[in-house]
Amino acid sequence: MNAPFPSTTSSVGKRPLRLLIAAPRGFCAGVDRAIEIVERAIQRYGAPVYVRHEIVHNKFVVDGLKAKGAVFVETINDVPDGVPVIFSAHGVPKAVPAKASARGLEWLDATCPLVSKVHRQAERQIESGRHILFIGHEGHPEVIGTLGQVPEGSITLVETLEDVAGLCFDNATPLAYLSQTTLSVDDTADIIAAIQARYPQVVAPKADDICYATSNRQAAVKQIASECELVLVIGAPNSSNSLRLVEVAHRSGACAQLIQRADEIDPAWLEKVDTIGVTAGASAPEELVNEVVDRLRELRDVDAEEVVTAQERITFKLPRQLVD
Numbered sequence: 001m002n003a004p005f006p007s008t009t010s011s012v013g014k015r016p017l018r019l020l021i022a023a024p025r026g027f028c029a030g031v032d033r034a035i036e037i038v039e040r041a042i043q044r045y046g047a048p049v050y051v052r053h054e055i056v057h058n059k060f061v062v063d064g065l066k067a068k069g070a071v072f073v074e075t076i077n078d079v080p081d082g083v084p085v086i087f088s089a090h091g092v093p094k095a096v097p098a099k100a101s102a103r104g105l106e107w108l109d110a111t112c113p114l115v116s117k118v119h120r121q122a123e124r125q126i127e128s129g130r131h132i133l134f135i136g137h138e139g140h141p142e143v144i145g146t147l148g149q150v151p152e153g154s155i156t157l158v159e160t161l162e163d164v165a166g167l168c169f170d171n172a173t174p175l176a177y178l179s180q181t182t183l184s185v186d187d188t189a190d191i192i193a194a195i196q197a198r199y200p201q202v203v204a205p206k207a208d209d210i211c212y213a214t215s216n217r218q219a220a221v222k223q224i225a226s227e228c229e230l231v232l233v234i235g236a237p238n239s240s241n242s243l244r245l246v247e248v249a250h251r252s253g254a255c256a257q258l259i260q261r262a263d264e265i266d267p268a269w270l271e272k273v274d275t276i277g278v279t280a281g282a283s284a285p286e287e288l289v290n291e292v293v294d295r296l297r298e299l300r301d302v303d304a305e306e307v308v309t310a311q312e313r314i315t316f317k318l319p320r321q322l323v324d
Contacts, residue, residue, distance in 0.1 A: 019277075024312050026281075037110045037318060037319065040318065041086060047069025048070070055072075056088070056089050057235075058239065059260060085105050087110055090150065106161070112153070114181050117147060118146070122146060131169065132178055134156065134180075136159070138159060160191070161194050170280065172201075183214070220307065220310070224307050225252035230256070231256045232259055232277070232278045233259070234278070234284045235260070236281070239281045265295055274307075
């Protein structure tokens with residue numbers, strides 16, 4: 001569980017500010033695992049260790065790993081011969097490890113196991129003769145990785161309700177749907193309902209594809225946002241789950257700002273605010289939450305409360321190459 005945030009005593013000249021800190025927040029088990037894979041690989045193989053794409057979408061985390069000896073690249077072509085390469089938590093198309101193996105590179109897969117579960121489901125649906133409707137955001141690394149698990153033309157990306165309306169399959173076509181793990185729970189439910197209404201024969205996954213951490217963090221934001229004038233979401237602008245937390249806060253009646261570090265807080269945001277919420281996307285470390293809380297305490301007389309809506313105890317195994 002995250003560290004507690006004790007209340008502070010009143011400070012002369014500072015207006016009181018009630019601070020609600022959402023829990024769960026920040027790192028999920030998949031992110032913890034991915035970072036540990038990079039750190040252990042550096043210890044085992046020595047620097048440099050190459051990582052295809054940002055291991056997770058957070059500049060603070062990536063810069064910290066660079067300082068330890070990780071080198072981040074966008075393609076296998078950028079990896080020299082004779083060094084290990086790690087695939088990011090978002091997953092990669094099948095062609096990527098195949099290309100690494102063909103070059104004789106040792107590779108480690110940091111794909112979140114919950115993303116890998118979606119990959120396996122996609123393969124099974126294709127083996128069963130179904131066309132897949134995949135709910136996700138075009139261009140996101142997780143979507144690219146999932147689309148790359150199955151033959152071209154066997155999966156259709158669906159981003160919006162309008163996309164569902166534009167589908168041209170008939171009711172005799174065997175269909176299944178899957179989704180990106182970091183989507184808005186509410187938006188995805190609406191899209192699924194539209195797909196099922198149009199194609200009653202569509203096969204659903206055995207369990208919800210949106211991961212536990214995404215669902216838990218969105219529920220925690222809903223819990224605090226109704227009491228807040230402003231919610232600060234700590235996360236990167238290319239982090240899907242962080243952007244969804246901003247949307248959830250807005251829909252729950254609060255203003256919301258996505259920030260990466262405490263120095264991005266504009267004091268003007270707090271001028272008419274009595275209650276503020278803070279959360280962090282699944283790629284943002286607790287260190288950044290503490291930094292934001294400290295900055296708020298510089299600006300106002302903060303009374304902090306952690307609002308816990310779920311307990312998370314999930315852990316994932318490391319790749320066999322890194323287990324002694």
